[in-house]
Amino acid sequence: xxxxxxxxxxxxxxxxxxxxxxxxxxxxxxxxxxxxxxxxxxxxxxxxxxxxxxxxxxxxxxxxxxxxxxxxxxxxxxxxxxxxxxxxxxxxxxxxxxxxxxxxxxxxxxxxxxxxxxxxxxxxxxxxxxxxxxxxxxxxxxxxxxxxxxxxxxxxxxxxxxxxxxxxxxxxxxxxxxxxxxxxxxxxxxxxxxxxxxxxxxxxxxxxxxxxxxxxxxxxxxxxxxxxxxxxxxxxxxxxxxxxxxxxxxxxxxxxxxxxxxxxxxxxxxxxxxxxxxxxxxxxxxxxxxxxxxxxxxxxxxxxxxxxxxxxxxxxxxxxxxxxxxxxxxxxxxxxxxxxxxxxxxxxxxxxxxxx
Numbered sequence: 001x002x003x004x005x006x007x008x009x010x011x012x013x014x015x016x017x018x019x020x021x022x023x024x025x026x027x028x029x030x031x032x033x034x035x036x037x038x039x040x041x042x043x044x045x046x047x048x049x050x051x052x053x054x055x056x057x058x059x060x061x062x063x064x065x066x067x068x069x070x071x072x073x074x075x076x077x078x079x080x081x082x083x084x085x086x087x088x089x090x091x092x093x094x095x096x097x098x099x100x101x102x103x104x105x106x107x108x109x110x111x112x113x114x115x116x117x118x119x120x121x122x123x124x125x126x127x128x129x130x131x132x133x134x135x136x137x138x139x140x141x142x143x144x145x146x147x148x149x150x151x152x153x154x155x156x157x158x159x160x161x162x163x164x165x166x167x168x169x170x171x172x173x174x175x176x177x178x179x180x181x182x183x184x185x186x187x188x189x190x191x192x193x194x195x196x197x198x199x200x201x202x203x204x205x206x207x208x209x210x211x212x213x214x215x216x217x218x219x220x221x222x223x224x225x226x227x228x229x230x231x232x233x234x235x236x237x238x239x240x241x242x243x244x245x246x247x248x249x250x251x252x253x254x255x256x257x258x259x260x261x262x263x264x265x266x267x268x269x270x271x272x273x274x275x276x277x278x279x280x281x282x283x284x285x286x287x288x289x290x291x292x293x294x295x296x297x298x299x300x301x302x303x304x305x306x307x308x309x310x311x312x313x314x315x316x317x318x319x320x321x322x323x324x325x326x327x328x329x330x331x332x333x334x335x336x337x338x339x340x341x342x343x344x345x346x347x348x349x350x351x352x353x354x355x356x
Contacts, residue, residue, distance in 0.1 A: 002199065002203065003203040003206060003207050005207075006203060006207025006208065007207045007210050007211055009207075010181070010207060010208050010211040010212075011211045014212075014215065024173070024177070024215055024216075024219055025222075027173065028169045028170075028219050028222070028223055029223065029226060031165070031169050032162070032165055032166070032169060032223055032226055033226070033230070036158065036161065036162055036230070036231055039157070039161045039165070040157045040161070042071075042157060043071065043118060043121050043122065043125070044070065044071055045071075045072075045073050046071055046072050046073070046092050046093065046122055047073055047075050047090065047092045048066055048072045048073070048074055048091060048093050048095060048126070049074070049083075049085040049086050049090070049093070049094045049095070050063055050066070050074060050082050050094075050095045050096075050097065051081060051082035051083060051094065051095070051096045051097065053096065053097055053099045053101075054097050054098060054099050054101040054102050056101065056102035057102070058101060058102040058133075059101050059102065062097065062101075062107075062129075062130065062133040065129045065132060065133050066095075066129055069125070069129055071125050072125070075090050075091055082095075083096075086110060086112075089112070092111070092112050092122060093109065093110065093111045093112065093122055093126065094109070094110040094111075095107055095109055095126065096108040096109075107130060109126060111123060111126075156232070158231040158233060159233055159234075159320060160316075162227040162233045163315040163316045163320070164287075164289075164312060164316075165227075166220075166223050166315060167249070167282065167286070167308045167311045167315060168279070168282045168288060168308065169223060170216070170219075170220050170223065170246075170249055170250060170253060170311075171249070171252070171253040171256075171278045171282055171307065171308055171311075172253075172274075172278045172279055172282075173219065174212065174216050174250050174256075174257060175254070175256045175257035175260065175274040175277065175278045176257065176271060176274045176275070176278075177212050177216070178208065178212055178255075178257030178258040178260075178261060179257040179261045179264065179270040179271065179273065179274040180257075180267050180270055180271065181208045181261050182208070182261035182262060183261050183264050183265070183266055183267045183269070183270045184267055186265070186266075187266060187267060194354075195354055200351075201347050201348075201351035201354055202347045204350060205258055205343065205346050205347050205350055206343075209255065209258055209343075213247070213250055213251060213254055216250035216253070216254065217246055217247055220246040220249070220250055221243065224242065224246070224319075227319075233319055233320075234319060234320065236318070236319060236320065236322035237317075237318035237319060237321075237323060238318075238324075241325060242315075242318055242319075245311070245314050245318065245328075248335050248336065248339065249307070249311045249314075249335060251339045252311075252335050252338045252339045252342070253307070255339050255341075255346065256274075256277065256278070256307075256338075257274055258343070259342045259343075259346040259349070260273045260274050260277065261346075262346050262349040262350050262353065263349070278308075281303075281308065282306065282308040285299060285306045285309070286303065286306050286308040286309040286312055287303075287309060288308070288312065292309070307334075307335060307338045309331075310330075310331035310332075310335050311335065313328065313331045314328050314331050
């Protein structure tokens with residue numbers, strides 16, 4: 001059969017298998033759109049109940065500041081006090097303005113902290129409005145540090161999440177695709193024909209990876225384009241470099257999937273192993289959401305063997321900062337090492353299986 005014959009056979013199988021085509025072209029874009037719009041650090045329409053015990057010009061100015069903010073809505077009281085609105089969960093937070101607020105008194109704030117991350121963000125928003133009102137009331141120019149936010153001036157959360165979603169989707173889809181190749185042959189009974197064919201183990205492994213590598217490059221490029229066109233994420237680096245890094249990362253995911261395929265006995269097992277091996281580490285141990293610096297030392301050590309960690313450095317550095325190959329050499333070498341390791345182990349296992 002030879003290497004070319006295996007590649008051609010795999011291409012024909014992909015074209016005839018509508019499920020594979022759906023995984024390749026529909027699932028990644030759908031995931032990017034759903035997660036891209038759903039994942040954001042901004043919280044609009046925070047329901048804020050206010051109890052104004054001062055009823056002064058200063059307190060009314062403070063309330064007007066919340067009404068004019070795009071992040072807050074003040075629910076209608078309907079004859080109920082602000083405390084009652086908060087108790088009935090009509091409001092997410094309760095701001096009590098004391099009777100001495102106009103003479104310099106401090107406001108009291110209660111926030112629903114059942115979701116601690118959300119509560120911290122709500123507090124930051126409220127503090128910002130209160131601070132602006134306090135500065136206006138004292139008539140003193142505040143002493144502030146004027147920050148320059150490099151690479152993301154508007155602090156758009158899409159700039160952070162979309163590259164991360166690209167890394168997650170590519171590694172999941174590529175590993176899932178190749179993890180089903182050899183196990184499918186086993187279940188369909190065609191694997192014995194491969195054992196009887198005069199082919200080497202490396203020809204089978206490479207022949208099954210190459211078609212998916214070409215298709216994965218297409219879908220990876222499509223995902224990056226969607227991120228740029230739909231979410232406004234910039235592409236400040238080299239496009240040829242981006243294509244090279246996509247090939248390298250896709251090869252890492254495909255190599256991991258083909259390794260799983262040599263271990264798993266069924267397609268269900270292969271699918272489960274590929275999802276566990278890509279989804280969980282990428283979400284929690286790559287810097288996708290949680291900063292690696294804030295993790296315990298043990299988890300930080302484990303994160304060194306998560307391929308997505310290095311691609312996140314590459315794609316964020318390339319798209320947002322315009323980093324060059326020299327600045328990204330370490331993550332490039334790490335992804336290359338992962339690809340080579342997974343492929344070599346898969347070839348060795350498959351060779352032992354053919355000779356067994």
